[in-house]
Amino acid sequence: MPAATPAATPQDPPRAAPRAALYTNVQRFSIHDGGGIRTVVFLKGCPFRCPWCCNPENLSFEPEVSWKGRLCIHCSMAEGGDGLVDCPRMPHECPTGAKELMGKPVDVDELFDLVMRDVTFYEESGGGVTLSGGECLAGPNLGAALELLARVHEAGVGTAVESTLAVPLSTDAVARLAQVVDVFLVDFKVADREGSRRVVLLDPELRDRNLQALSAAGVDLGERVVARMPIVPGYTDGPANVRANARRARELGIRRADVLPFHQLGEGKYDSLNKDYAMRGVRQLSDGDVAGIVAICQEEGLVTVVRGE
Template sequence: MSISMRWKERQHKFSLDDKNKADLTGLVFDIQRFAVHDGGGIRTLVFLKGCPLRCKWCQNPESMGIRPEIMRIPHHCISCVKCASLCPEQAIEYREDVVFIDREKCNLCGECVEKCYAGSMTIVGRYLTVDEVMEEVERDRPFYNTSQGGVTFSGGEPTMQSAFLIQALQEAKKHGLHTAIESCCMCTPGIFHEVLKHTDLVLTDIKHMDSEKHKELTGMPNNQILENISLAARMRKKMRIRIPLIPGCNDSAENIEATAMFVQSLGESVEGLDILPYHRLGEPKWEQLDRKYLLSGIRPPEREHVLALKELVSTYCENVSIGG
């Protein structure tokens, strides 16, 4: 079956909240095997598409939208112009050696992806059933057993596809796997509570303690996020919290101190706090999606600054391993 048929066939089955569909599909944009940084042991990471936040520094902007989307990789293009001539929607124009896609016209038929021999076009996101995801996850079963690994559902924000996520977590538990979610915790408490019932470990991040600044940086306030993190602590879920350190945005000692105090208030649930210095590896993807990257002038933080902030958080979070 061609990829375009597969997308079309699956598209109508996708649902965010219909729990009763036997053939419920999730929109997955990547599955990575042999991951070692996202939940302990050797893990398979399943990335679900869709996110309610719009973090300016996002390293995976292809994860934001809740539908498949076309991405072009300009440096692969050999200027054959084939895509522009075969696009049935006339959505592609070729001007001054550059391919332009009119995303309003594009219906994701997949023609340009299939016919571009240079691999310059791709569609991000494919619809998979829980069984198909588990089949992929089960391939590394021997490694999970020997390393105490498991499966991590990431995103985007995996709770955006809550029905699929809950089914997948339940299935993973039936298979005897350790389960983790990598979540921004921006969802209703009801959904989060249901997700947590089947989750062993929560990996989350706190972007800013000031709700107004959080909204400026991500498009959403932080109150629901902090409430859900507190809910996970009350449910005694193990958590690893990250602070993405973005120079000039959230890296003041005042904000990091406020974050450390909040983390400390969560008690024994928090097993680790990581400070993750900003990097620019995701920047080219914004261009590939025809979106403007808003932080292009920002440089990664100085090592000394990161070390000083780690020292600061360690004074508040004595029993928490500080990493990053």
């Protein structure tokens, strides 16, 4: 086996250069993230803490090691051991991929080449490239995000971001986003400002100001913004919350909404990162469960799609 890099131990993950954006995954053939067949790049790190987050590997801005027990063949530790604690192997030495380093530094040239591989599919489907996260527009990620989006946009490929937009954006950043992003998939979660700040640490007013700034920079919010509403039992599924979100979106000039029923696809990731998960065991929602919520959005005048186009 190749020699280990001394700095890279599970207890002390390698630090990227300061402020360097990290990414965890490039997912090809994504079909619910902005229209058509898309490639989604997941940037790592998020200032918010939604209890239902399905991408916990993208919460921290730092590299992390994850360990999937079901893949482990216990080549270097006893059965029953915890790979994050007991296994001496580096992620790159793990034969099965059970242990993985989450968070590779973004190399825009490399990512651009990768996301452009499916250009034939984007052309035929009206798809493109979507940046997600984490919060892809959070400070440490913003520069890399803008650079990659600009490259893709210049190449004539459609771009989208999945973002809270509840992050500080300079006038310059807003102007550049307006120029290089075709579709903004913007979260509408907890409508009440205080509730939102308390539960998920997110200020919806900041989001709305950024939307207005984008509008001022020439973005037609009716055409280029989709309100994304995760419907999470006990957090966002109350009719009053949905209606408030829908009204707010309409007031801002947004015409389309994606209703995203709560799912448990992220549960295993919490285990692999040894992180607590508040939503463990909570039942997933079906399309039928969100019919009433769709109806509310439609009453408020939003063109509504379950799970996104």
